Ligand SMILES: Nc1ncnc2c1ncn2[C@@H]1O[C@H](COP(=O)(O)OP(=O)(O)O)[C@@H](O)[C@H]1O
């Protein structure tokens with residue numbers, strides 16, 4: 302008995318759980334990295350074995366070389382795309398949250414405008430983009446509108462859901478205490494909507510990038526201030542395949558970074574109280 | 584503070600002939616008459632569906648009577664009510680202290696200006712060490728204590744409790760019953776307490792209003808003439824057993840009519 306009190310006793314279950322946890326922790330990182338390395342190696346071998354010319358499929362090493370060599374130009378393009386993405390996301394957040402608040406405050410506004418928000422959402426941006434570029438002179442503004450169109454709906458839909466998800470008894474309590482509309486919004490509905498909003502934001506981040514890239518393809522015209530998508534198009538015309546790959550990699554990495562950043566933000570904001578961000582203790 | 588004997592207490596609220604129907608045909612509550620005096624601990628006891636929650640919602644002003652009147656003695660005021668629901672109903676994003684602050688906050692009072700009241704309330708429910716904790720870190724019983732602290736922190740004229748301990752295990756429930764009586768003795772609050780437990784209602788209240796369903800109505804009042812403070816000794820006394828029998832018979836009558 303005294304031994305058991307001083308020394309923890311591990312049984313077979315503990316051991317099994319410990320192994321499973323360790324596997325989870327390392328596997329989550331090691332396995333995808335291993336797959337990546339294997340794929341790159343296979344890519345390289347396929348090119349070598351089949352003697353594929355570099356203007357059809359470059360070797361990974363060449364792509365990396367190009368990435369470094371073209372870095373100043375690609376980095377500038379990345380900044381342009383990133384700028385559009387971030388601005389679109391910002392406007393999507395302001396517009397989405399603002400509209401969601403308006404919807405929950407006035408049933409009249411919601412009934413009048415919700416169908417149009419849905420129509421905007423289900424119409425593919427590629428099909429609206431050419432029109433937008435006809436009527437909007439500023440290229441940046443056109444890109445921004447396209448990216449915003451794709452990004453704002455998840456914010457709107459999720460935030461609306463979140464604002465309406467506040468606990469019914471809490472709402473009654475607020476009524477009993479004579480809370481004003483503003484107080485109910487500020488102290489009850491907005492905090493209750495936060496997890497939903499952050500979920501929408503994570504989706505919107507990826508969509509804003511997609512919107513920006515698609516709009517650039519449509520907008521086409523290049524020159525100074527062109528983004529990554531335009532660089533891909535341009536390199537395609539010139540059969541500069543390594544540069545296409547390099548730009549593509551940059552876009553993918555950007556998407557991952559945006560998603561990871563927003564996930565981190567979400568975790569930091571919710572970690573104290575929300576189940577999604579709280580580690581299971583049992 | 585000792586509560587003055589029955590009959591010498593000022594009235595707080597009066598329900599006269601209150602009826603509530605839903606959609607014109609569901610009679611949730613029929614002809615309810617209830618006088619609440621300051622310091623009362625009244626239990627509404629009855630099977631589910633007998634209109635207990637409906638009665639509380641009417642008193643809380645969350646719905647309006649289809650007929651009849653509910654009058655507050657001396658008119659309605661800012662600080663009439665505190666409420667405890669069956670679930671703790673805390674804001675998960677706010678700390679314990681912020682949750683208890685809520686009633687003041689909604690009246691525009693800063694945390695600093697009511698800090699003492701918040702601390703007092705939490706000390707009364709034994710949670711003064713958990714000011715900064717979030718609800719998810721607390722057990723079910725502790726969350727309920729926070730909810731009780733929030734209901735009484737403004738010292739309202741009347742506290743409504745709708746089956747507050749129904750979801751808790753029996754040990755926690757007994758403890759909270761004891762604590763509730765201690766609290767009541769200390770701050771002398773007036774309580775309407777909804778329950779479907781005979782034992783709980785006898786242990787806690789000085790009046791039990793027994794209700795029946797379909798249509799929801801009051802069928803009997805049982806006075807519990809045992810003096811406060813009540814403790815474990817009361818729970819095992821012959822008086823307690825007799826009162827439980829009396830309330831239980833009334834409840835069976837309430838259920839039997841439609842069984
Ligand atoms: N909002 C409502 N609409 C329609 N019927 C309701 C509503 N609220 C309560 N009722 C009905 O009124 C009766 C009493 O309900 P309630 O007061 O919740 O009972 P209790 O709390 O005693 O279990 C039930 O038959 C219930 O179905």
Ligand SMILES: [Mg+2]
Nearest residue numbers: 635636637745
């Ligand atoms: Mg009920």
